[in-house]
Amino acid sequence: MLIYGAGGHAKVVASILSACEERVVGLFDDDWQNVIWPDQCILHGYDPLIMPIEKLIIAIGGNQARRQVAEKVVHSFGLAIHPTALVDRSVRVGTGVVIVHNTVVQAGGRIGDHVIINTAAIVDHECILGNFAHIGPGATICGGVRVGECSLVGAGSVVLPGVSIGKECIIGAGSVVTRNVPDYAKVAGNPARNID
Incomplete structure (x- = not known):
């Protein structure tokens, strides 16, 4: 599974996925160069060509921001x-x-x-x-x-x-x-x- 976002809500989503025995294989974030993520995965700004068949969760708590991201994402959602x-x-x-x-x-x-x-x-x-x-x-x-x-x-x-x-x-x-x-x-x- 892919996650878009790297803040506190993203950590909760990663915890949920881990409990479901689902591995986070990549993390997209607009400020990805400054992201410190505890698990091994690909870090990058959003790119529809990165793992295009993986499902994605938008892990952003703010409703408006989550909607804006959803409008530009090409991946299928999980x-x-x-x-x-x-x-x-x-x-x-x-x-x-x-x-x-x-x-x-x-x-x-x-x-x-x-x-x-x-x-x-x-x-x-x-x-x-x-x-x-x-x-x-x-x-x-x-x-x-x-x-x-x-x-x-x-x-x-x-x-x-x-x-x-x-x-x-x-x-x-x-x-x-x-x-x-x-x-x-x-x-x-x-x-x-x-x-x-």
């Missing part, structure tokens, strides 16, 4: 799902998805492309996560929630059942979201309120 994650077999999982240690994704959900479900997050039944969304560590997404494209649900947040979060939203860490959040909004608190 999945990184840690063995401790409990993902119901009925969940539809997109491409390039990263599901981190000790997460739970319940029945009937849909996970878009390049979504990150971070450490110990819970995504309950029938949730829909848009492309490039990021569910932060320890967040709880209750049943029937929709999270729009490129939205971030911060660490430790709770989103109540049936709530819809628009695209490119930021939900502050530790927030309790009790009602719908429009596109591009930034909310935080308990209950979550607009902070723009």
Whole structure:
């Protein structure tokens, strides 16, 4: 597997792949000359001709940056799902998805492309996560929630059942979201309120 990115999230993705007995054979990064990587692999700026049949994971935590990289990558995308994650077999999982240690994704959900479900997050039944969304560590997404494209649900947040979060939203860490959040909004608190 190839990884694009060399920061902290890339180390988590490498850990997931290792736990899945998947070897990281190459690492792409825009600043590759300054990358110190603990494992032996090819380091380079992105080049579609390097190992073109290997699958790739974009290991960048920022939603916008991850989307920009996805638009230029020619490689096929893989999945990184840690063995401790409990993902119901009925969940539809997109491409390039990263599901981190000790997460739970319940029945009937849909996970878009390049979504990150971070450490110990819970995504309950029938949730829909848009492309490039990021569910932060320890967040709880209750049943029937929709999270729009490129939205971030911060660490430790709770989103109540049936709530819809628009695209490119930021939900502050530790927030309790009790009602719908429009596109591009930034909310935080308990209950979550607009902070723009």
